[in-house]
Amino acid sequence: MRTYRLLAACPDRVGIVAKVSNFLATYNGWISEASHHSDNQSGWFFMRYEIRADSLPFDLESFRQAFAPIGREFGMQWQIGDSAQKKRVVLMASRESHCLADLLHRWHSDELDCEISCVIANHDVLRSMVEWHGIPFHHVPVDPADKAPAFAEVSRLVAEHQADVIVLARYMQILPPQLCREFAHRVINIHHSFLPSFIGAKPYHQASLRGVKLIGATSHYVTEELDAGPIIEQDVVRVSHRDSIEEMVRLGRDVEKMVLARGLRYHLEDRVLVHDNKTVVFD
Amino acid sequence: MRTYRLLAACPDRVGIVAKVSNFLATYNGWISEASHHSDNQSGWFFMRYEIRADSLPFDLESFRQAFAPIGREFGMQWQIGDSAQKKRVVLMASRESHCLADLLHRWHSDELDCEISCVIANHDVLRSMVEWHGIPFHHVPVDPADKAPAFAEVSRLVAEHQADVIVLARYMQILPPQLCREFAHRVINIHHSFLPSFIGAKPYHQASLRGVKLIGATSHYVTEELDAGPIIEQDVVRVSHRDSIEEMVRLGRDVEKMVLARGLRYHLEDRVLVHDNKTVVFD
Amino acid sequence: MRTYRLLAACPDRVGIVAKVSNFLATYNGWISEASHHSDNQSGWFFMRYEIRADSLPFDLESFRQAFAPIGREFGMQWQIGDSAQKKRVVLMASRESHCLADLLHRWHSDELDCEISCVIANHDVLRSMVEWHGIPFHHVPVDPADKAPAFAEVSRLVAEHQADVIVLARYMQILPPQLCREFAHRVINIHHSFLPSFIGAKPYHQASLRGVKLIGATSHYVTEELDAGPIIEQDVVRVSHRDSIEEMVRLGRDVEKMVLARGLRYHLEDRVLVHDNKTVVFD
Amino acid sequence: MRTYRLLAACPDRVGIVAKVSNFLATYNGWISEASHHSDNQSGWFFMRYEIRADSLPFDLESFRQAFAPIGREFGMQWQIGDSAQKKRVVLMASRESHCLADLLHRWHSDELDCEISCVIANHDVLRSMVEWHGIPFHHVPVDPADKAPAFAEVSRLVAEHQADVIVLARYMQILPPQLCREFAHRVINIHHSFLPSFIGAKPYHQASLRGVKLIGATSHYVTEELDAGPIIEQDVVRVSHRDSIEEMVRLGRDVEKMVLARGLRYHLEDRVLVHDNKTVVFD
Missing domain, CATH: 3.40.50.170 (Formyl transferase, N-terminal domain)
Known part of the structure; x- marks a missing residue:
């Protein structure tokens, strides 16, 4: 199954999961795997989502454009990849x-x-x-x-x-x-x-x-x-x-x-x- | 750190994470630990959130009342616990x-x-x-x-x-x-x-x-x-x-x-x- | 290093190690590895010796002839192999x-x-x-x-x-x-x-x-x-x-x-x- | 089962196992556990024997006296202990x-x-x-x-x-x-x-x-x-x-x-x- 893989890291605060998962749900994105980690020592938050590619109306480039404002809002280091691109x-x-x-x-x-x-x-x-x-x-x-x-x-x-x-x-x-x-x-x-x-x-x-x-x-x-x-x-x-x-x-x-x-x-x-x-x- | 622990299981579909994390963000809930699992064989979805108790305006009973409609919407088996209740x-x-x-x-x-x-x-x-x-x-x-x-x-x-x-x-x-x-x-x-x-x-x-x-x-x-x-x-x-x-x-x-x-x-x-x-x- | 490998199993009793190691020492056999096991449940004794082939005056056949009386004395199941024979x-x-x-x-x-x-x-x-x-x-x-x-x-x-x-x-x-x-x-x-x-x-x-x-x-x-x-x-x-x-x-x-x-x-x-x-x- | 435990280390050469096990067999010593190790790097040999105490005609002191010549012959560092002496x-x-x-x-x-x-x-x-x-x-x-x-x-x-x-x-x-x-x-x-x-x-x-x-x-x-x-x-x-x-x-x-x-x-x-x-x- 082809998936998009979203990786993100940013300083931890309230609302990150909600914002990102809401973004995905808005576009009917089906999350097949979700991982989160809050690092207490550094105060950073890390996440990884796999989303079924066929559930999203995006190609990677459109995803990047649509997601960019969220990345900026939270000061994220993020990337999106496509499992089909070996x-x-x-x-x-x-x-x-x-x-x-x-x-x-x-x-x-x-x-x-x-x-x-x-x-x-x-x-x-x-x-x-x-x-x-x-x-x-x-x-x-x-x-x-x-x-x-x-x-x-x-x-x-x-x-x-x-x-x-x-x-x-x-x-x-x-x-x-x-x-x-x-x-x-x-x-x-x-x-x-x-x-x-x-x-x-x-x-x-x-x-x-x-x-x-x-x-x-x-x-x-x-x-x-x-x-x-x-x-x-x-x-x-x-x-x-x-x-x-x-x-x-x-x-x-x-x-x-x-x-x-x-x-x-x-x-x-x-x-x-x-x-x-x-x-x-x-x- | 006192936390509430939300456990839920339901048939998998789009929007569960968004709905639950949105619910928490609405009340400024700080997620300290989040775990998800989609079981492909059974088609079920499992989740566990730890939320800092002091970040929520709820006691357990209020949480239960506020969350109940979401549980019903997704056909969830769910429970909420308080780490302070040994x-x-x-x-x-x-x-x-x-x-x-x-x-x-x-x-x-x-x-x-x-x-x-x-x-x-x-x-x-x-x-x-x-x-x-x-x-x-x-x-x-x-x-x-x-x-x-x-x-x-x-x-x-x-x-x-x-x-x-x-x-x-x-x-x-x-x-x-x-x-x-x-x-x-x-x-x-x-x-x-x-x-x-x-x-x-x-x-x-x-x-x-x-x-x-x-x-x-x-x-x-x-x-x-x-x-x-x-x-x-x-x-x-x-x-x-x-x-x-x-x-x-x-x-x-x-x-x-x-x-x-x-x-x-x-x-x-x-x-x-x-x-x-x-x-x-x-x- | 080429070795002969002697494996033996027999009912346990006093003197097995002495008899076998004496046999080897008699012919100047250099033991490079020795393992023993006494099984209390079955009352059997198991041993394995690796002996440097160049320390013995034997080929395998001569070894077998020389060792056979010891094997009979203790009722051993035994075998001798040559590491050079793959x-x-x-x-x-x-x-x-x-x-x-x-x-x-x-x-x-x-x-x-x-x-x-x-x-x-x-x-x-x-x-x-x-x-x-x-x-x-x-x-x-x-x-x-x-x-x-x-x-x-x-x-x-x-x-x-x-x-x-x-x-x-x-x-x-x-x-x-x-x-x-x-x-x-x-x-x-x-x-x-x-x-x-x-x-x-x-x-x-x-x-x-x-x-x-x-x-x-x-x-x-x-x-x-x-x-x-x-x-x-x-x-x-x-x-x-x-x-x-x-x-x-x-x-x-x-x-x-x-x-x-x-x-x-x-x-x-x-x-x-x-x-x-x-x-x-x-x- | 009470045992004597013999530990010995010495430069490796032919005949050590034979000499020690022969010594034990001479006195009808029943070996319940035997371990050997030849260290190729250092050229040293290490051994440990457990012998049923009731199979030997010795107390520890007599054992030590009887074994001492063997220890000297091979330049051994050795010790004998009694499992009954906690x-x-x-x-x-x-x-x-x-x-x-x-x-x-x-x-x-x-x-x-x-x-x-x-x-x-x-x-x-x-x-x-x-x-x-x-x-x-x-x-x-x-x-x-x-x-x-x-x-x-x-x-x-x-x-x-x-x-x-x-x-x-x-x-x-x-x-x-x-x-x-x-x-x-x-x-x-x-x-x-x-x-x-x-x-x-x-x-x-x-x-x-x-x-x-x-x-x-x-x-x-x-x-x-x-x-x-x-x-x-x-x-x-x-x-x-x-x-x-x-x-x-x-x-x-x-x-x-x-x-x-x-x-x-x-x-x-x-x-x-x-x-x-x-x-x-x-x-």
Whole structure:
């Protein structure tokens, strides 16, 4: 069922739900899903409505025009999306296949509602897997001595493919600040630890050294500060003294896959709002 | 913060949220929490609003009168409650203390927002623990050959204490149908299995015999059919071949405590709606 | 590191560990992993040793001859395996790809230590995915009116490929008793419920109808009685009233994949002993 | 069933299991539980045996004398304990009751196999709860300007009560280095975060600020470096944007209780070995 998805955030006060739902009822809009959150600490209000597209007399542009006065009245940050307009995803990978293969299979079996425009990788090992899915594969090697040309090419490809969202599926390279800013809250990374534990390199080695009893993974929006962006989703798995670092890496892969896939799904379905470097996820 | 809690369920159609939120906005009602659910299978709509009591010009009775026409218009099953009116809870127990002690401690440390009117037990072993909390303890032994007098006494006590809700904290006796009907959706039981597995007696023995790798517990509303009422909450814990039945019983106790406490908490906060023998829990 | 894996089960008594470990020490066997379990209910003892192959002066056949008297002395059921002899796996599938794709990817990325001899499917939709991995795909349609010819062909293929283990990766057909007996404790099935709940068809529909708050999956050895064989592994995922049956199916797929992959891994590494229709899993 | 519990750790080599199990078999020792771990990184071997006391011709002192040569031969760190000698536990608390009440109830219902010698608290609010259990309560206020007298009194009480283990059940004070050293690997603390995340004060506030999706708790042995000692047990619970800091505190309490109780249980049953600031927990 095709829906419009309205996301809005504004300082909390009386009458927001009434105003918005009244607006929708006026046009006979059928709300199929409604979520609200009042954040007591910040005093902000967050909402997400899914409305059956065929119940409204609007296209998106008309909706925007009709809704704009309400947005202004409440000082809202808002957006409206159409479930029929699939987001264009650029996947970035390196050598490790588990996250990439997982996302590709979910897409292939119609579980992820998006287009996968292309895969960009700094190594050429996953080309065959990607191309079997009928998706273009771009090998853009990164020269450690001068990364600028590679990222210029990445930016060019991202622009050429008109990416709506970039997913770092264990890409293992740090994106340049300019790209982070341009795609703010639209680059999703999977970090292989339960952040904020074990920021940076080799988190499983750090975890083994500290002797933790659970290891985890975190999907988050990328910001200029490494591993410090808004967290979308996290999960953990139990480990013990029996698990060597290699076992942790193996167990961790399953958590990474799940956490990245859930994070991406939330993003694709417009379920994530960001405020004060934290997310509201209307799952 | 004192709130009114509005629960409503009705066949789904356009305009319900608008009508209700408009009603609230008309009276300057400040919605602190709003939850909605459209059930596609049944075609029903469920909602729960928490409204700051001090933002409304109403007491409960005036609210009911003002809201009644809306309820009729949409064919709603609805109720309004006041967070300041603590529900009166009667706890029923037998010999085992873990669920009872857990609930008493949560109440004692102000985690459960209710009054505990009394504890009724068919054995006299937990009296001292209960009375330390300043709560009346009634010992009502059940004669297996003739249970009627005991349950007459239970009914009398429940009435005398004006119970809003009865909690079977491992009571181990089956309530008579009459009491189940009178307190429909107001008697909460904890069953020590992951229902519908292992209905009836000795679920840990059944679990051990079947060799399951997880054991669980289920809190549910009691109906006349044994262990078949609407499920409020469930959880599980991992077991292995190393766990004897005694170990399962020990591990299971922690799950039972948690699942019963969460189920009761949802009920006390008016977060549970029942429809078609299933629950909607707005947690 | 190449290891020999010794599995043994016998009635418990004094001196078993001493006798076996002494035997190994006599030949300078380096134990890299040792697991023991005394089952108080049955009075049986279970053990599993991994011994570095290069520390022993034996090949498997010599080991068997040297160990046989000990096995007889204690009335042991025992076996010795060589980690270098990869088990030959026949995967069986139908239309749904998630379990199959998951196992294929784990094998492709060297996570599963086995050979995948072939895939047998009763529909022809997954051929391309399988063949991309370089694995033979056999389409054996099953005529509901006369299943015998199909299962004769399945038996022929299983024999031809010299299968050590058969994995039903959502095969959706019931194997004939003869094949179950021939491959006792060597056919692994994934059932899409938390057994013994929701035996048989459409478990997610049954789960939705009952209103459970967790759904699960179970990997088990196939026996002649449907969904009643020894359970190897189980897991669950939380659901709520928000999850339609379609959502349950989607969430369940991830549990099914994980539970089947873990179950198969345990089997491939000779970590599972079966006794009294229950498993001892030395994970 | 009364058992002797043998714990040993030494550099790994061939023949350890044989030597130890042979020693036991020589004296007709019945092993009821055996656990082994070879740590590939450190090259150390760890073992734990439970032996039925009535199967051995020894008391503990004779066992120690007979086993000593084996310990020397392998350079073992080893200890032997008697399950019948209950460990003496001193609990330390402050104002918050949840961990204390949980441990007291487990002890009261015979779930924790120990003596609770006394409770020491820096506030006087939990006296009645403790004394109801028939356990001495010592109020030792800590003067922030001069903590030395308080800790001198704590040390005196610990000595007087002949404590085997000290449990900081949300004590909220940092023990002096001298006491940490004297009771190395015998002081168990519960930290209300998933260490190493959120070391130090107010971890739930830190967690809320960072927007994590899971919060946790960690039981660990106390060392002189704050929150850096060997981790015994950890667990987590899911949170979301809906959970205020107060809700996190409430949800966290249940994890803290569980994680502390499990950690203490492992310690009481001699299941924990410490090596390189990490634990081997033979659960």
